[in-house]
Amino acid sequence: MRRNIVDSYRVLVATKIAPEALEVFASYSQVQVEVQVGLDSSSLAQIISDFDALVVRSAPMVDREVLESASRLKVIGRAGIGVDNIDVEFATQRGILVMNTPEGSTITTAEHTIALMFALVRNIPQGVQSLKSGKWWKGRLVGRELHNKVLGIIGLGNIGRVVAQKAQGLGMRVVAYDPYTSEERFLELHIERRTLEELLRESDVVTCHTPLNEGTRDLIHRGNLSLMKPGSYLINCARGGIVNEEDLAEALREGRIAGAAFDVFVQEPPPVDHPLLALENFICTPHLGASTQEAQRSIARAIAEQICRYLLYREVRNGVNFPALPLENRPLVLSYMRLGEKLGSMAAQLLQAPVERLSVHYQGEVRRLSLEPIGLAVQKGVLENFHSTVNLVNAPFLLRRHGISFRQIQEESLDFHSSIGVEVWGGGRSVEIGGTLFGKKELRVVRLNEFPLEATPEGFILVMENRDRPGVIGRVGSLLGRHGINISRLELGLDRRRNRAISFWNVDSPASVEVLEELRQLEDVISLVQVRL
Template sequence: MLKILVTDDIAKTGVEVLESMPGATVDVRTGLSESELLEAIADAHALVVRSQTTVTDKVIQAARNLRVIGRAGVGVDNIDLESATRHGVLVINAPDGNTIAAAEHTFAMMISLARHIPVANRDLLAGNWNRKRFVGVELRGKTLAILGMGRIGTEVAKRAKVFGMNVIGYDPFLTEERALSLGIVKASLDDAIAEADFITVHTPLTKETHHMIDAARLQTLKRGVRIVNCARGGIIDELALCDALRTEQVAGAAIDVFESEPLREDHPLRSFDNVILTPHLGASTVEAQENVAIQVAEQIVRVLKDEPFDHAVNLPSLSAEQKARLTPYLALAEKLGLFAAQLAQGAPSNIRVTYAGDASAPDGGYLTRTVLKGLLGFQYRGEINYVNALQFAEESGIRVQEVRETRGRVYTNEISISFVTDGGLHQLTGTLYSESGPRIVELDGYPIDMPSEGVLLFTRHKDQPGMIGRIGTFLGDAQVNIAGMQVGRRESGGEAIMLLAVDRSVSPDVIGQIASVDGILMVRAIEL
């Protein structure tokens, strides 16, 4: 008898799908303490959660029979993915179920903001009739900047076009081809927001997108711009937004997500009449809750029946022989994809993945999907998994090519990625060392030898005296310790590269200081 444990509230229809599986019992127990969860999961074969239950390494270790964890939603921040993968537990999510709900909520917020609907409603209920006070603006003819062109951003763009808006899209992986197919204009972040009458954000919250809209960027916007955030709290600097609202640089804001939730009672955002606040309702529709519950339940049933499944967030099930052969190369492939994502300048239009030696054996596409998961997942966190990565690339207009060779150019066994972006052609090669695991052995044609983990700083610069010292000084002043260094050049006085392994993250300010040095052609902070 298979046991399916459900520890968070999910739609009844999802539970019914689980209950329909022959030979399975469904145990719905919400609000468990850690000790109660450890006891309940001991004999469970599947676990279903939303965002309330935290699935730690301790919980996973306590589950003797656990095969799959299902998250009824997109984000899996509450699940220890590394532990799940290490213990052979599959993690699946439901990335499609709330897309329409989030897009529609975004549009509801934008229309309400444009027409002052919430404050006009409150004023009318207070006994007033102030038609002249609440003169709004039309969406037709206005320019909307969408920051993040994943599933939700794409759906918002479709609706904005119907309303007659001019749409500008910013996304590191938005290609000209895909932008053209959507009828929108591709632009850089700063160009997009500078042109916008309305701005809406639809990116995941990462180190790169945290406070993406900060005090400095708010001052570059059109005076009177309106801003919507139904994505993640922290993408917009809330206190800086309040300052921009006070000075009327920003005419209004509609916010569904916050840096700290629930929003505290004395938060300054609560004090503005031209701010609309909702308590994280983006996915809160009957349809969305049913969709994510049904989607994750159906996938769990498939996993338990050993049938094909979708939306694997971590390593899919492999035979013992496949796992022994592929696992080291899968780790290398994902790291190379992640490195490539942070190296790229602009959206890659063509990606060529070359496998040599042992890595070239047929693998059913696992390695290429893993490269794409690392590459695309950096930007579309929560949306990209091993199953949908290739399809997502194709839909984004990214052409992917596999090449298999008997022997590599640098090492016998290697994986090499070459890709074209607005910034030109990049090439990245990695191999496996039996003693030290995955290594990066070539970067843009320069031989190097660095571990594919930790925090790295990469520069391309003119080969001239003092460059290494100047960069080291900036890092030293910022208390960033250098743990290792690789340099390379093709000829004296030409171009050179440097790859530094450092002990902690390098701040954008330090990156900016290094970028300003005469002779620096490119600088990237890369975290693996």
């Protein structure tokens, strides 16, 4: 890899960090480090122009004031995961790479999950508390073994996979729900695939390891908590909000499940009158998942190494944003990137199976533009439904890790001056979707499989295929109206040869699982999928 030829780079460490970071920086002769802890954003803004790189944790704030003064800054390294204290959008506009260290806490968070699982099934916190208060509850606090029990893992990302390996070592049988991980990966990990409902019914312990997004918020709620086995347990060391806390409190009070353990909450710290905190069968920790000495050392080494490799070799790892785009045609490329991301996300959701292959077809004038960032945007769109850390920098790495093949094809355009086509394969079927720009900014879907149409890819969309017969649209509209779901836009496409129709229903609020099932049962409806963009 080509090395950048400069005299030296200056790095400002503006946070307390394990000494391993300074050791890594010292191993690179072209990197000079200065440590200044306790700066506020105004103080940081006064000195940042002298530095090429900045290291922060959850403080200080790296806001617009700081970034406007950062005439020399090339990279911001967050020693940890969250970047709420960094104005990432403005950093991107300034051409500053933002990176974090999501892998540094994988082992420690997985171990914390296992620790909470033992604490739950053996009543360890209750035993400690009762004994210290003078009670001998030996007969009252009878626990359960984990050996030969079923662990259900929701989300097979880095942490979920490590939890699975450790649970298998304890003699547990592991099942998992992850619609975006391939069957081959399940086989490699010796994990049995389940739907979410099947997992909840079968598991003795359920643990959540998904990102928090619109698709996973309140993923566990009153309706599916009722599916869990009596005597089962629920753990959340991922993100607050994946489990509906009020619904869980109700299930615990009524004894529908035996217990639950949280390391994360919607509001942190939770209020003292939080309903879960009053329950004896609920245990919790104050977001300690990444709080080990080893994890902090690992994170320190990782962020220092990443910054040095980027400064010296432009090697990017764990990028949160994307490097600055070429100035020529930049607005147009950005518009096609937005379109590509929407098409990728929609195609993956419509496939309703793990993606195995992905191809992007560039047709017409778009071929004259820089295609790499557009292809990255498509990959991000495909992956973003199940990866909270996916971005335009790490999408290719994550695509390879999931065993998804990728190719880009340039073609002549027959129907439009310029367009993009995205095709995904998986589960023995494929979805092909095409889009274009109206003007230079308006995104449009112009084709879905065999159906030509013109639709706007935004918000909640019900994508329906039906037999082309009178009354179908009216029945769907009436049903949505009865359930208080407003239709903001409706677009239709026809395949007269097969007497089939496709329709895109943009709705103001998502349809529930029950409403979707009602729609699918309507006469002449062939298929219906709800997409979130």
